[in-house]
Amino acid sequence: MTNIQLESFISPIIISLKVAFTASIVVFLFSIPIAFIMARKKFPGKAILETVFMLPLVLPPTVVGFLLLIILGRNSWVGQAIEWIFRQPVVFTWWAAVVAAVVVSFPLVYQTLKSGFSSVENEIENAARNSGASEWQVIRYITIPLSLKFFISAYILGFARGLGEFGATIMIAGNIPNKTQTIATAIFLATETGDMTLVWLWVLSIVVISFMMLWFVNRSNYEYKNE
Structure with missing residues (x-):
């Protein structure tokens, strides 16, 4: 493998890991308070709001990407505000790939965290409150300790979903080598150009990474059930 081929192989992996890591942290922290409120509170319009939260899970990724492009593009006030603050547009940057990964992975992370909060019995929490514990305590x-396995699963699922994102990413971030080209978009381009060696290397790379993360989730759940 020549130096140029080595760089071509490694660059999308590094960008993908950087995007997935950043997006997974953002969506995880963003989802925690939302999932907690939705699991514990009742209010008018809750069902509609939850439906909106889950939409990215069922919409075609290209539709999600198109909507993000409209919202964050230079013709929208949001896009213009971002460009004014950061002195550059967000679209067709690796940050756009992060935004796409956050949006498409949010339903998985949110639903997992919500299940975790819902799994904690109210009697246990009420007993702690009656003993003088504050709400934060x-x-x-x-x-959090009783739903910890859900926290771990939520983060890893968010990371894995962001790592494999394609449709929304290519719409809002493009497929720019060494800049926004992730493993998924690189595989698409390499397949179109017939470079099957790189395709197989990237496919094996993302399969191994995804397998290890999902194996860790399943192993953690298995050990938790058998404690």
């Missing part, structure tokens, strides 16, 4: 010492 209940969350810190009761709710």
Whole structure:
């Protein structure tokens, strides 16, 4: 493998890992309070709001990417505000790939965290409150520890979903080598050009990474059930 081929092979992997890592942290932290509120509170319009949250899971990724392009493009006030603040547009940058990964992975992360919060029995939390614990102490010492396996699963699923994102990414971030080209978009381009060696190397790379993350989730769940 020549130096040029080596760089061509490694660059999308590094960009993909950088995008997935950044997006997974953002969506994880963003989803925690939302999932907690949705799991514990009742309010008018809750079903409609939850439907909106889950839409990216069922919409075609290209539709999600198109909507993001409209929202964050230079013709929208959001896109213009971002360009004014950061002195450059967000579209066709690796940050656009992060935004795409956050949006498409949010339903998985949100639903997993919500299941975790819902799994904690109210009797246990109420017992802690009756013993004089504050609400923050209940969350810190009761709710989070008892739903920890869901936290781990949510983060890893968000990372894996962001790592494999294609449709929304190519719409809003493009497929620019050494800049926004992720493994998924690189595989698409290499397939179109007939470079099957690189295709197989990238396919094997993302399969191994995804397998290891999902194996860790399943192993953690298995050990938790058998404690």
